[in-house]
Amino acid sequence: MNPLLRVEGLSKRFGEHIGCADVGFDLYPGEVLAVVGESGSGKSTLLKLLSTRLAADAGHVRYQITGRGLVDLAELSEAERRWLLRTDWGFVEQNPRDGLRMNVSAGANVGERLMATGARHYGQIRATASDWLARVELDPARLDELPTGFSGGMQQRLQIARNLVTRPRLVFMDEPTAGLDVSVQARLLDLMRELVTDLGLAAVIVTHDLAVARLLGHRLLVMRRGRVVETGLTDQVLDDPQHPYTQLLVSSVLQV
Amino acid sequence: MNTVAGYNFAYLDEQTKRMIRRALLKAVAIPGYQVPFGSREMPLPYGWGTGGIQVTASILGRSDVLKVIDQGSDDTTNAVNIRRFFAQTAGVATTDSTGEASIIQTRHRIPEKPLGEHQIMVYQVPLPEPLGRLEPREAVTRKLHALADYGLMHVKLYEDIARYGHIASTYDYPVLVNGRYLMAPSPIPKFDNPKLHMNPALQLFGAGREKRVYAIPPYTRVESLDFEDHPFSVQRWDEPCALCGTADSFLDEVVLDDAGGRMFVCSDSDYCKTRQGAGHTGSQSPIPAEAT
Numbered sequence: 395m396n397p398l399l400r401v402e403g404l405s406k407r408f409g410e411h412i413g414c415a416d417v418g419f420d421l422y423p424g425e426v427l428a429v430v431g432e433s434g435s436g437k438s439t440l441l442k443l444l445s446t447r448l449a450a451d452a453g454h455v456r457y458q459i460t461g462r463g464l465v466d467l468a469e470l471s472e473a474e475r476r477w478l479l480r481t482d483w484g485f486v487e488q489n490p491r492d493g494l495r496m497n498v499s500a501g502a503n504v505g506e507r508l509m510a511t512g513a514r515h516y517g518q519i520r521a522t523a524s525d526w527l528a529r530v531e532l533d534p535a536r537l538d539e540l541p542t543g544f545s546g547g548m549q550q551r552l553q554i555a556r557n558l559v560t561r562p563r564l565v566f567m568d569e570p571t572a573g574l575d576v577s578v579q580a581r582l583l584d585l586m587r588e589l590v591t592d593l594g595l596a597a598v599i600v601t602h603d604l605a606v607a608r609l610l611g612h613r614l615l616v617m618r619r620g621r622v623v624e625t626g627l628t629d630q631v632l633d634d635p636q637h638p639y640t641q642l643l644v645s646s647v648l649q650v
Numbered sequence: 651m652n653t654v655a656g657y658n659f660a661y662l663d664e665q666t667k668r669m670i671r672r673a674l675l676k677a678v679a680i681p682g683y684q685v686p687f688g689s690r691e692m693p694l695p696y697g698w699g700t701g702g703i704q705v706t707a708s709i710l711g712r713s714d715v716l717k718v719i720d721q722g723s724d725d726t727t728n729a730v731n732i733r734r735f736f737a738q739t740a741g742v743a744t745t746d747s748t749g750e751a752s753i754i755q756t757r758h759r760i761p762e763k764p765l766g767e768h769q770i771m772v773y774q775v776p777l778p779e780p781l782g783r784l785e786p787r788e789a790v791t792r793k794l795h796a797l798a799d800y801g802l803m804h805v806k807l808y809e810d811i812a813r814y815g816h817i818a819s820t821y822d823y824p825v826l827v828n829g830r831y832l833m834a835p836s837p838i839p840k841f842d843n844p845k846l847h848m849n850p851a852l853q854l855f856g857a858g859r860e861k862r863v864y865a866i867p868p869y870t871r872v873e874s875l876d877f878e879d880h881p882f883s884v885q886r887w888d889e890p891c892a893l894c895g896t897a898d899s900f901l902d903e904v905v906l907d908d909a910g911g912r913m914f915v916c917s918d919s920d921y922c923k924t925r926q927g928a929g930h931t932g933s934q935s936p937i938p939a940e941a942t
Contacts, residue, residue, distance in 0.1 A: 473797045480801075498809045505808055510801025516811055516877040538812045 398423045398564060398596050400464055404443055404453035412620040413439040416453070419615060419625065423563065424594045428611030428628060430601060430643070436620035437600040438568055444598060445485055445566050446475050457564075480507050484557030484565040488572055490549035493556070494541050500527065500552055501537040507560045526555040530585060547578035551585065558589065567599045571606055583609050604647055608632055616640045653741040660707040660740040666690055670708035670863070674854060677865035682827030683795070684778050689861040693735075698728055699757055700858025702774035703735070706755045709770065709854070710736065715743045717751035722759035722900065722917035729757075746920050758821075760842040762899045762921040765851035767868060773836040775857040778864065780824045780834040800832050803875060811880055820885065826873045827866055835872075841884045841900045846872040891916045892934035894925035 397420040406413040414436040421427055429437050442448040444455055446467050456464040457478070467475065479485070487493035494503050504523035505513070513519050524534040530551040532544075541549050550570065557565060570586070571579040587610055590597060601607055607614055607628060614631045616624040616639065624637040635641045658664065666688075673687035692700045710716070716736055720729040724746040732755060733744045745751050748761040755772040765771065781791045784802050794802065803824055810818040823840035827833045835846055836855060846853065846866060853866040866872060876882040890897040892913040899921055901914040913934050916922035926935070 476797060476799065495805070498805060499812050501812055502805050502809045506801060506805050509804040509808065510799065514804070514876075514878050516808065517879045519808065520812075 395422055396458060396464070397421060398425075398458045399444070399598075400454075400456040401444065402454045402456075404440070404455065405451050406439055406443055406448060407451055412436070414443060415620045417617075417622055418453075419622075421564075421596055421598065423596050426590055426595075426597045426599065426610050426612045427615060428599050428601060428607035428613070429615045429617060430604060430607050431617035432602065432643075435617040437602075437617055439620070440617070441566050441568055441598065441600050445479070445483065446470075480510050481560050482563050484560075484562040486550075486553055486557055486565065486567040486570050488569040490541070490546070490553045493553040494549060496540065496542050498540070499538045500532070500541055500544070503541060503552060503556050504559050507556065511560060522559060523555075526559050527552075529589070530555045531581075545578075547574050547582060550574065550582060554586070554589070558593065558595075561593065563596060565595055565597045567597060569601055569603075570599065571601070571603065579606075586610060604632065604644065616643065654738045657739050659712075660710045660736065660742075661693075662690065662704065662707045667708040670704055673863050674705065674708070674865065677854070677863050678852070678867050680831070681867055681870050682831030682833040682864060684862040684864045686861055687863050689858045692858065694731070696859040697776060699732060699755070699774035701856030701860075701863070702755050702757070702772050702858075703732055703856075704858060705772045705854050705856035705863060706732075706736065706753060707740075709772075710740055710742060710753065712740075712742065714752045715745050715750055717745050717748065717754045717920075718756070719754065719759060719761070719918075719920075720757045721902075722761075723919040725919065747924075748918075748920050756838075758837050758839070759900070759917060760838060760845045762916070762918045763924075764845075765849060767850045769851040771849075771851050771853045773838075773853065773855045775834070775836040775855045775862075776859070777822075778834055778855065778857040778860050778862040780822075780832050795831060798830060800826075803832060804877075807875060807877065807880075811877070817876065817880060817882075823882075824875050826875060828870050829873075832875075833864060833866075833872075839885065839900055840874065840882075843872070843874045843882070844884065848872075887914055889914055890932060891922060892932040894922045894930045894935075895932040896921075896925060896930070 399421040402418045404417040405415050417440055431437050443450050455467045457467055459465050501520055501523040504526050505519040508519050524537055527534045527537060532548055532551055541552055571582055599610055611628045614628045615622055618639045624631060624640045632644055635644050670687055673685045677685045692703055718729040718733040720726040736742055737744050748763040752768060753770045757774045779791055781794060781802060784806055785791050807817050821839050822834055822837045823843055825833050825835050848869050850868050852868055855864045874882040887901045891901060893915050899916045899918060902917045904913050904915055906912055
């Protein structure tokens with residue numbers, strides 16, 4: 395099987411400070427990679443580099459484009475990159491207000507990607523949007539309401555629906571459950587696990603919460619000070635951490 | 651008519667006119683693309699047609715015949731003053747007749763009488779950026795234009811239908827020019843949008859405050875945005891014009907009294923007068939003298 399995403403020697407410096415140094419991995423279709431580490435360890439920088447929001451200083455990110463094979467993202471034109479971002483990829487922001495248009499209805503939020511890719515039939519766009527609201531367990535009757543009237547968890551689910559409506563192959567998620575209360579987190583995680591399995595999505599999930607990584611991630615990447623200190627199957631890494639930092643991280647989780 | 655002494659022909663100096671004409675040439679070459687230009691202070695306030703007046707000044711020749719309309723009418727303040735401005739600074743002939751004019755400067759309307767290849771329309775544009783209300787950052791809207799990424803505009807139309815059941819924009823209705831650039835047609839009613847399409851006249855748009863010109867060359871495709879199941883449509887009225895009886899022109903509603911009395915008359919005053927002169931009458935036509 396060919397990898398969907400191949401990352402090699404990815405580095406980014408912010409002046410003296412290291413954002414991300416020499417990161418490399420392969421991501422296969424349908425695989426979920428969780429990136430964990432403390433605040434400031436370079437998780438979000440890595441995500442921005444992967445999704446071409448930031449330009450890397452060194453290294454390559456190659457993506458399997460249908461019919462073209464592995465293509466270095468830095469060599470794509472801006473138009474092609476934007477096309478990827480709104481069709482083949484999704485990006486779920488930590489704060490749903492950054493990923494949603496707060497001044498248009500839920501239906502328009504979900505329909506935006508469809509319209510951006512050429513859908514011009516109002517009834518069909520609306521039906522698809524309604525269908526997706528149901529899939530993320532939102533009441534389709536609230537299709538015409540503004541997201542400002544939704545709770546944090548609902549906004550996050552709306553954001554997920556908005557990203558998945560074009561059936562992307564790869565989704566980036568930045569702390570998708572941060573800022574939600576525990577019961578809402580659990581339902582959201584359940585939902586995401588279901589969607590990822592149903593749609594065969596590959597995903598890169600950045601989180602500081604080991605429970606999220608355990609639940610969603612097939613593989614785990616532990617980062618510290620911009621470097622990958624340990625990598626492997628999630629269960630293997632969490633049950634038998636090798637690196638002192640990973641051991642510290644795992645032992646720091648509060649047991650109830 | 652006597653021209654005012656001390657001013658160059660058509661008020662602006664020759665260098666400025668040349669600069670605007672260069673911008674206009676670029677605008678014609680890329681239909682619908684907004685070309686920046688060095689907008690000058692004009693002796694009238696922003697919002698009164700500073701963009702249109704600069705475009706007119708730069709293309710005006712001594713043999714041109716100028717018509718100026720405001721909301722379709724030749725005799726409103728804005729139209730009268732701009733017409734007089736060019737009569738005094740350029741000494742060109744002016745007219746009310748659509749057919750006789752070689753340059754028509756307009757605010758908010760396109761004449762009802764079809765235009766010809768020898769004519770130029772000049773539009774006064776307050777806000778040239780059709781995406782401006784959805785995306786306030788100009789650096790971003792320029793990028794969206796460059797990449798022809800116009801999904802955002804349809805989000806707005808979608809939202810209109812979701813909220814009101816139909817597309818609620820009735821003026822400045824967004825159009826796609828030559829299948830490429832999204833363009834604001836200036837605040838003309840959407841009734842006039844079909845006239846933009848394949849028009850034999852050259853159409854120039856000037857925005858003075860925003861310092862942009864753009865153009866639709868003759869015989870260019872201009873499509874109004876819509877959805878397949880909510881197609882673009884123009885306004886229709888239940889009654890014909892009360893003065894000339896036409897049923898196919900854009901009508902203004904005029905309130906007659908405080909008891910609910912109203913009449914609908916053509917917004918294009920020249921079109922209405924021409925029809926009345928040809929003997930057409932409506933429900934409120936003055937009764938001819940010999941009949942009383």
